[in-house]
Amino acid sequence: LAKTTQPISMDSYEGQEVNITCSHNNIATNDYITWYQQFPSQGPRFIIQGYKTKVTNEVASLFIPADRKSSTLSLPRVSLSDTAVYYCLVHNQGGKLIFGQGTELSVKP
Amino acid sequence: NAGVTQTPKFQVLKTGQSMTLQCAQDMNHNSMYWYRQDPGMGLRLIYYSASEGTTDKGEVPNGYNVSRLNKREFSLRLESAAPSQTSVYFCASSEGSGFHTPRGNEQFFGPGTRLTVL
Numbered sequence: 443l444a445k446t447t448q449p450i451s452m453d454s455y456e457g458q459e460v461n462i463t464c465s466h467n468n469i470a471t472n473d474y475i476t477w478y479q480q481f482p483s484q485g486p487r488f489i490i491q492g493y494k495t496k497v498t499n500e501v502a503s504l505f506i507p508a509d510r511k512s513s514t515l516s517l518p519r520v521s522l523s524d525t526a527v528y529y530c531l532v533h534n535q536g537g538k539l540i541f542g543q544g545t546e547l548s549v550k551p
Numbered sequence: 552n553a554g555v556t557q558t559p560k561f562q563v564l565k566t567g568q569s570m571t572l573q574c575a576q577d578m579n580h581n582s583m584y585w586y587r588q589d590p591g592m593g594l595r596l597i598y599y600s601a602s603e604g605t606t607d608k609g610e611v612p613n614g615y616n617v618s619r620l621n622k623r624e625f626s627l628r629l630e631s632a633a634p635s636q637t638s639v640y641f642c643a644s645s646e647g648s649g650f651h652t653p654r655g656n657e658q659f660f661g662p663g664t665r666l667t668v669l
Contacts, residue, residue: 474656476656476657483663484660484662484663485555485641485643485660485661485662485663486594486641486658486660487660488657488658488659491657529593533656539584539596539656539658540596540610541586541593541594541595542593543591543592543593544593
């Protein structure tokens with residue numbers, strides 16, 4: 443399973459766009475990129491998944507360059523409730539997920 | 552539709568005691584997982600069950616056993632608890648591998664069990 447590297451923490455203010463970049467140099471052809479969000483005292487929650495180019499849903503956008511060695515999660519106009527830990531995962535369809543330490547996002551008023 | 556449920560929510564054990572953590576899902580998922588999360592850390596996979604009747608070790612299986620009782624239920628047992636097993640335990644489920652869409656691998660997590668071993 444490919445290893446991922448992402449910043450340990452980030453700070454932002456309400457209303458700003460937040461971009462969290464994840465590095466995954468050893469991504470394999472069959473691998474997908476998935477992001478999870480975890481609030482304190484809760485289990486992680488799926489945010490978005492992609493294979494290449496750009497994916498957008500009601501919560502976030504995911505940008506994946508052509509070489510797929512990195513990806514960027516974009517959260518538009520964050521609010522205080524977006525304060526959470528964000529995990530980037532690279533995996534195939536085999537079922538096993540490896541969670542790293544994640545990025546602790548703190549949104550301030 | 553409750554999703555993934557876990558019992559108990561909290562538990563305190565003494566070293567050497569045994570206990571079973573229960574997990575059930577009502578989404579007709581094929582795959583189920585047990586993770587542990589230590590303070591300030593990401594989740595680590597203990598065991599998983601890709602389908603009913605099968606179980607496999609994850610990253611940190613030592614000191615644990617699992618049972619996939621049926622398609623809905625996946626239990627985690629600590630035979631002789633140790634302080635190093637103090638953690639928050641999460642159960643998760645997914646449709647499983649082999650599905651046509653990558654979302655088949657999306658995992659749904661339960662609320663967690665906070666376990667303290669003294």
